[in-house]
Amino acid sequence: MNTGEIVGIALLAAHVVLGFTAAVLVSANRRPSEAIAWVLTIVFIPFIGAVVFLLVGFGRLPRRRRQKQREVNALILDRTRGLDQVSHGDEWPGWLHSAVRLNRNLSALPMVGGNRITLLDHYEGSFDAMIESIDAAREYVHVEFYILVLDASTAGFFDALARAATRGVSVRVLSDHVSGFLFPHRRDTLRAFEAMGATWRAMLPLRPLRGQWQRPDLRNHRKLVVVDGAVGFTGSQNLIDSSYLKRANITRGLHWHELMIRVEGPMVRELNAVFVTDWYSETDELVSLDTSPVVLAREPALLDAQVLPSGPSFENDNNLKLYALLIHNAERRVSITSPYFVPDESTLLAILTAASRGVEVELFVSAVGDQPLVYHAQRSYYEALLRAGVSIYLYRAPTVLHAKHFTIDDEVAVVGSSNMDIRSFSLNMEVSVLVHGRDFVRQLRAIQAGYRAQSDRLELVEWLNRPRREVVRDNLARLTSSLQ
Numbered sequence: 001m002n003t004g005e006i007v008g009i010a011l012l013a014a015h016v017v018l019g020f021t022a023a024v025l026v027s028a029n030r031r032p033s034e035a036i037a038w039v040l041t042i043v044f045i046p047f048i049g050a051v052v053f054l055l056v057g058f059g060r061l062p063r064r065r066r067q068k069q070r071e072v073n074a075l076i077l078d079r080t081r082g083l084d085q086v087s088h089g090d091e092w093p094g095w096l097h098s099a100v101r102l103n104r105n106l107s108a109l110p111m112v113g114g115n116r117i118t119l120l121d122h123y124e125g126s127f128d129a130m131i132e133s134i135d136a137a138r139e140y141v142h143v144e145f146y147i148l149v150l151d152a153s154t155a156g157f158f159d160a161l162a163r164a165a166t167r168g169v170s171v172r173v174l175s176d177h178v179s180g181f182l183f184p185h186r187r188d189t190l191r192a193f194e195a196m197g198a199t200w201r202a203m204l205p206l207r208p209l210r211g212q213w214q215r216p217d218l219r220n221h222r223k224l225v226v227v228d229g230a231v232g233f234t235g236s237q238n239l240i241d242s243s244y245l246k247r248a249n250i251t252r253g254l255h256w257h258e259l260m261i262r263v264e265g266p267m268v269r270e271l272n273a274v275f276v277t278d279w280y281s282e283t284d285e286l287v288s289l290d291t292s293p294v295v296l297a298r299e300p301a302l303l304d305a306q307v308l309p310s311g312p313s314f315e316n317d318n319n320l321k322l323y324a325l326l327i328h329n330a331e332r333r334v335s336i337t338s339p340y341f342v343p344d345e346s347t348l349l350a351i352l353t354a355a356s357r358g359v360e361v362e363l364f365v366s367a368v369g370d371q372p373l374v375y376h377a378q379r380s381y382y383e384a385l386l387r388a389g390v391s392i393y394l395y396r397a398p399t400v401l402h403a404k405h406f407t408i409d410d411e412v413a414v415v416g417s418s419n420m421d422i423r424s425f426s427l428n429m430e431v432s433v434l435v436h437g438r439d440f441v442r443q444l445r446a447i448q449a450g451y452r453a454q455s456d457r458l459e460l461v462e463w464l465n466r467p468r469r470e471v472v473r474d475n476l477a478r479l480t481s482s483l484q
Contacts, residue, residue, distance in 0.1 A: 061204075061214050061312045065281050069313040072277040073108040075289060087113040087304045092436055095329040096412060099322060103308045103434065106318040109273065111306035115265030117440060120235070121403070121447050123242045126260045127157055133231045133262075134160040140170040142226040142275040144203075146219065146417070147238035148175035150189040154239050162196035170199075172287075174278055175239075176220050177202035184245055201282045204429075218312050220278065221428035223260075223417050224271050229290050232268040234431055235260030235415060236339075236404045249370065252398060259337075259403035259447065261415050261433065263305070270307035274431050281313070303437040310418065311429030319418045319432050320425040324350045326408050330359050335448050336406040337364040340371070341378040342421035348381065355388040364451045366401045367394035374421070376477035379470075386460040393455035407445060411438045 089097065089111075100111040120126040134141055134157075141164050150158050165171045173193055180186050180202065193200040203220035205212045225233040237258035243249045244256060263271065269290040276287045310318035327334055327350040334354055341363065343351070355361040363385065369375025382392055395401035405415040416432030418424040435441075 066313055068281050076108040076273055087111050099325050103306050106316055107308050109270045109307050111304055112266040113304045115267045115303045115305045117303055118262040119443055120260040126237055129262055130225050130233055131156050131160040133227045134164055137164045137169045137227045139228045142172050144174040144222055144224050144275050145239045146176045146221045147179045147240050149183050149185050149240040150192050151241045153241040158192050165197045173198050173200040174203050177205040219428050221417055222431045226272040229269055229272055232263045232271040233260055236402050254398050254400055256400050256402045267305040274309045303435055303440055306434040308432045317425045319430055327354050330354050330408045332409050333360045335362050337403050338420040339402045340374050340419040340421045341365055344422050352388045355390045362391040364393045368397040373477050376473045380474040380478035382463055392458040393452055394458055395455045407441050411441055412436055413441050413444050
């Protein structure tokens with residue numbers, strides 16, 4: 001044999017060994033569909049596929065960061081012992097007790113009563129509500145956003161933080177490291193924090209030379225503000241102009257529609273516990289947790305709520321387990337709003353099963369998308385949903401419906417930062433809020449009715465007759481959804 005033949009045989013042998021090794025190692029503790037997708041990638045794109053897997057194939061944060069999560073969980077469990085009794089459990093549907101217990105076991109945070117929750121579905125109005133609360137701050141303001149940019153729309157928020165810092169209020173700020181480089185005004189934003197005396201830290205920084213490294217596409221996608229432990233905000237909205245300042249969005253006239261909640265009551269301390277955990281992970285500073293007693297109030301307007309953080313700092317897909325459980329327990333109606341809808345097998349099965357057993361299921365998504373691969377992947381699920389009887393509403397352009405929430409029957413809802421997609425279930429650090437209350441669900445349903453009025457209902461016949469090129473794009477994009 002000549003040298004070329006020897007090299008060829010050696011490469012073939014290496015490829016076979018690599019494929020076999022991948023089949024054994026990749027499949028460990030991984031969904032079968034995801035494992036198969038990765039093995040095929042490694043087999044059909046030799047060596048390059050293996051390098052890509054080493055970069056983005058591991059779905060958990062480094063051990064040290066996960067240990068910090070466990071440390072804070074232990075502190076939360078210790079300080080909240082018995083707090084789960086401070087709720088209106090006698091008014092819940094019977095199945096909700098198991099969901100609350102699941103969340104408590106996964107995230108350490110209890111369901112607690114005595115909360116006032118206000119829905120904020122106006123983009124600038126949400127900023128105004130945060131500014132008003134920050135202007136009343138006396139001790140601290142904690143700010144955490146996946147995307148955080150100083151621009152014309154957010155300048156008032158930054159001014160409020162500066163006023164708070166001038167009064168001697170402690171201002172701590174977290175924002176995602178990678179997203180900071182994907183949007184304009186990064187330097188101006190960081191200079192503003194430095195000038196006002198706020199302490200800013202990057203979340204999940206990618207700085208290999210400083211030993212800060214993890215899978216590059218594991219991101220902290222949470223959005224929250226906590227003021228003095230008395231008022232909190234969370235939901236889908238980032239701290240940026242509604243166009244997201246991208247040239248393509250501006251050219252197309254796109255703007256984002258969001259949903260945030262403003263909270264008063266014991267739930268605020270649970271939101272703050274999420275911030276404290278992330279701050280500890282990024283700074284090694286463990287801010288003290290609120291341990292003051294909570295007294296249950298019986299006012300009709302007060303709600304039971306439970307904060308559920310999720311993501312690769314946990315050993316389980318917390319939000320995935322909650323969402324699937326809730327949908328399986330629905331008896332009459334499920335209304336889902338998710339801008340990026342690329343469900344895993346268990347969530348899709350729960351939705352299809354609910355629709356097939358007679359539950360009224362509706363899905364609100366945008367008619368347009370800002371992320372082509374995700375946009376086409378989610379469209380590949382529409383046929384199965386429509387055949388099962390799910391009503392799909394396409395929110396009309398040029399608005400991107402970016403709100404993330406869903407309701408179960410008449411008294412349970414979830415609002416937060418999490419999409420109903422594989423990335424939010426496994427790769428992004430998210431925060432969701434489980435709420436029990438008929439009035440709250442009624443208000444959220446009114447917002448959903450507004451979506452319906454601004455949407456076009458998708459019909460199966462229409463969908464089956466779409467151009468063949470779109471079918472090809474959708475189905476090809478779907479093949480990438482399990483490479484997570």
